[in-house]
Amino acid sequence: MISQDLLRDKFRGALLGCFLGDAFGAGFEGMHPDRATFHMSGLDSPSVHHFVPKKFSRNYTDDTDMTLALAESIVQTGGVDPEDIAKQFSLHCDLTRGYAIGTIKAVLALRAGLKWHQVARMVFENGSFGNGAAMRVSPVGLFYHHDLDKIQEEAIKQASITHVHPLGQWGAVMQACSVGLAVNQNPKETFKKGQMVTNLREILWRGPIEYMRALNKIEEMFVRGKKPEAREVVQSLGNGVEAHFSAPSASYIAITYSPDFCDAIRAAVSLGGDTDTIAGMVGAIVGAHVGEKGLPIEWVEQLEDGPRGRSFARSMADRLYQTWWKTYQSPSE
Numbered sequence: 001m002i003s004q005d006l007l008r009d010k011f012r013g014a015l016l017g018c019f020l021g022d023a024f025g026a027g028f029e030g031m032h033p034d035r036a037t038f039h040m041s042g043l044d045s046p047s048v049h050h051f052v053p054k055k056f057s058r059n060y061t062d063d064t065d066m067t068l069a070l071a072e073s074i075v076q077t078g079g080v081d082p083e084d085i086a087k088q089f090s091l092h093c094d095l096t097r098g099y100a101i102g103t104i105k106a107v108l109a110l111r112a113g114l115k116w117h118q119v120a121r122m123v124f125e126n127g128s129f130g131n132g133a134a135m136r137v138s139p140v141g142l143f144y145h146h147d148l149d150k151i152q153e154e155a156i157k158q159a160s161i162t163h164v165h166p167l168g169q170w171g172a173v174m175q176a177c178s179v180g181l182a183v184n185q186n187p188k189e190t191f192k193k194g195q196m197v198t199n200l201r202e203i204l205w206r207g208p209i210e211y212m213r214a215l216n217k218i219e220e221m222f223v224r225g226k227k228p229e230a231r232e233v234v235q236s237l238g239n240g241v242e243a244h245f246s247a248p249s250a251s252y253i254a255i256t257y258s259p260d261f262c263d264a265i266r267a268a269v270s271l272g273g274d275t276d277t278i279a280g281m282v283g284a285i286v287g288a289h290v291g292e293k294g295l296p297i298e299w300v301e302q303l304e305d306g307p308r309g310r311s312f313a314r315s316m317a318d319r320l321y322q323t324w325w326k327t328y329q330s331p332s333e
């Protein structure tokens with residue numbers, strides 16, 4: 001049984017972990033794994049927790065921007081309501097924060113008054129399988145951490161606003177389930193790797209075969225024991241903007257390196273490619289495992305703290321936790 005204090009700290013850890021991974025990864029976006037690994041190798045010293053790399057941007061991008069908007073919607077409605085999520089995206093998305101052109105078009109269409117169910121097919125006729133629905137989904141994993149089946153259902157529902165392709169939707173399921181499972185893990189222990197794969201399989205077998213194949217590869221890497229080089233992880237799982245090439249990599253890195261947040265983020269960035277999104281997803285999973293107390297404070301303090309900065313993210317996590325408590329734990333229910 002998780003104490004209330006620990007659970008609230010885990011909610012904070014997930015949102016701030018996403019923020020930190022996103023801001024950290026943003027300076028390395030599009031790099032080849034060898035180049036990204038080279039940049040990260042300078043951080044091998046024992047004082048890594050005190051060392052902030054020059055390329056650490058301190059500002060978050062679209063990943064955290066949408067995560068905060070989704071969390072706001074869950075707090076406002078007490079669940080996942082696509083109409084309200086679309087409203088929050090329309091109100092709060094700051095399109096200067098590195099959004100992909102497809103999402104910019106979708107948000108502008110929402111602002112122009114189109115309904116959310118009209119928007120998803122507007123940009124990609126057959127639906128996007130990009131990682132946009134996965135990168136923002138951590139609040140769903142937090143809010144339904146007590147029920148994996150519910151996480152699956154609600155992760156798909158929140159994805160459907162922008163992603164009607166099953167690969168895009170099930171990337172969100174994999175990420176949200178990883179966050180939910182991380183909430184339930186003791187922060188002082190490493191992940192039970194075999195158990196994590198088994199739990200993810202129990203959900204992901206219902207989705208596209210790509211995710212089951214990815215889980216098989218993840219299991220092979222765990223069985224081999226030795227941690228593979230970044231280049232090998234990329235060859236096996238991917239590092240691109242497609243959901244089925246980034247959600248499995250994020251889960252693999254998080255399960256492998258948690259509870260060491262710094263090592264996990266460095267390993268995520270070393271993959272190159274879509275570094276802000278993959279590191280943001282890794283940060284959310286590891287943060288849900290270790291809580292804010294397990295994050296490197298020297299890094300957290302570097303993060304921007306404007307109107308929707310790190311203090312706002314922390315209070316959003318608290319409001320999400322309070323909404324969860326009122327909905328599922330309150331004695332009056």
Ligand SMILES: [Mg+2]
Binds near residue numbers: 061062063098276
């Ligand atoms: Mg981004």
